[in-house]
């Protein structure tokens with residue numbers, strides 16, 4: 192039976208094997224990774240080429256059909272989930288997964304936007320280089336999604352966010368025009384850097400189809416320590432000491448509270464208690480270098496020795512083997528999974544001026560408890576970047592409606608404290624559907640006005656990812 196209506200036009204233009212219209216087959220594309228959001232769509236399109244993306248967008252634009260770009264669906268703000276309109280078309284990049292080139296002289300990698308981040312990291316590694324963008328969802332998230340959300344991850348401290356790793360972007364505009372900014376130049380001072388507009392745009396300006404990224408030298412040797420700290424203030428002092436002593440070798444400085452460790456020990460198979468006794472919080476520090484493992488290990492041991500002497504940390508485990516290094520990292524990386532196993536929680540991915548973190552943590556807890564007295568707090572994150580995942584869970588024995596009832600007041604409490612300390616309500620994950628209200632409440636109205644004007648230039652018919660960000 193031939194397809195009717197708009198899906199029929201998509202099939203005609205792109206071929207039946209590129210367009211899914213059967214409602215039961217569309218079903219998996221309608222929810223987000225956490226299962227919090229659910230939407231509707233009349234079709235899912237899975238193009239294999241930039242030309243097919245262009246054809247799809249041109250058709251959708253001509254018929255004013257909303258388009259929801261979809262990467263690996265690991266975003267935590269509902270950005271890749273369609274809204275409740277039955278007219279939506281979900282445009283998945285999963286078939287655009289070709290590495291176009293790797294250059295080990297210019298140190299660049301060019302790839303389709305649908306490539307899985309972990310695969311790109313492995314390909315760079317095989318070529319003797321490093322793609323530093325790394326996050327717990329790297330084996331599902333796509334590089335196009337990483338740029339559309341300006342992802343961060345565990346190496347921001349040394350290499351910056353996704354934005355700082357991007358040299359060029361190819362994208363399709365809503366009218367089907369191809370923006371060819373896929374260059375690998377390190378220097379190009381010819382006016383506005385338009386590719387930057389697509390980075391962090393969450394699919395609201397067009398569809399990223401290709402990316403050119405910077406590569407870095409492969410870090411051949413790593414050394415990791417897990418340090419027990421009694422307070423965020425001590426973690427701050429530890430950061431000052433370690434950065435001063437290790438400079439650019441400092442690759443990661445991650446923090447988590449004892450409550451987070453407890454959750455990982457409870458829910459993650461094989462996770463082991465790292466210290467004889469529990470402490471207020473923990474800092475995971477990684478140093479990395481291109482060569483000389485012994486020197487790196489000695490540097491780490493020396494700096495941790497000083498930290499213990501100066502009582503910046505109460506105890507420390509330095510990894511002696513790769514297996515130990517990985518099991519220390521698991522304690523940090525499995526926190527999100529452990530939270531998922533624990534049940535519903537209210538996530539707040541925020542950033543602060545680093546020196547304000549201790550004061551923020553004290554006053555935010557007070558304020559949150561004033562609206563959700565018995566809640567459980569799970570605070571962890573990329574401390575060295577001033578980025579905290581400030582997650583709030585329901586108390587033991589609370590009724591099922593707890594999250595729905597507390598979501599608004601808790602977010603308001605957290606974001607008010609973020610504003611008070613000069614931070615941002617979204618450090619890494621973007622705005623999506625989740626933070627739209629808060630974004631409009633807390634962002635400078637002039638910034639929003641300029642964003643709306645840019646949106647109008649790229650997407651005058653408003654077909655790109657409606658209901659997200661703006």
Ligand SMILES: Cc1cc2nc3c(=O)[nH]c(=O)nc-3n(C[C@H](O)[C@H](O)[C@H](O)COP(=O)(O)OP(=O)(O)OC[C@H]3O[C@@H](n4cnc5c(N)ncnc54)[C@H](O)[C@@H]3O)c2cc1C
Pocket residue numbers: 224259260261262263264265266267269270271284304325326327328331332333334335336337338339340341342343344345393394395397398399400527528619620623656659
């Ligand atoms: C366990 C876990 C850990 C995580 N850790 C981190 C972390 O440390 N740091 C971090 O930054 N994030 C983290 N995230 C969030 C998530 O992985 C990132 O936001 C990631 O960059 C999303 O990529 P994706 O391909 O899954 O995008 P999706 O979830 O599919 O989409 C995200 C947004 O980008 C848009 N989009 C996707 N692809 C394109 C494209 N090609 N062109 C235009 N728009 C597009 C979508 O419309 C949507 O608005 C984590 C998520 C999980 C589940």
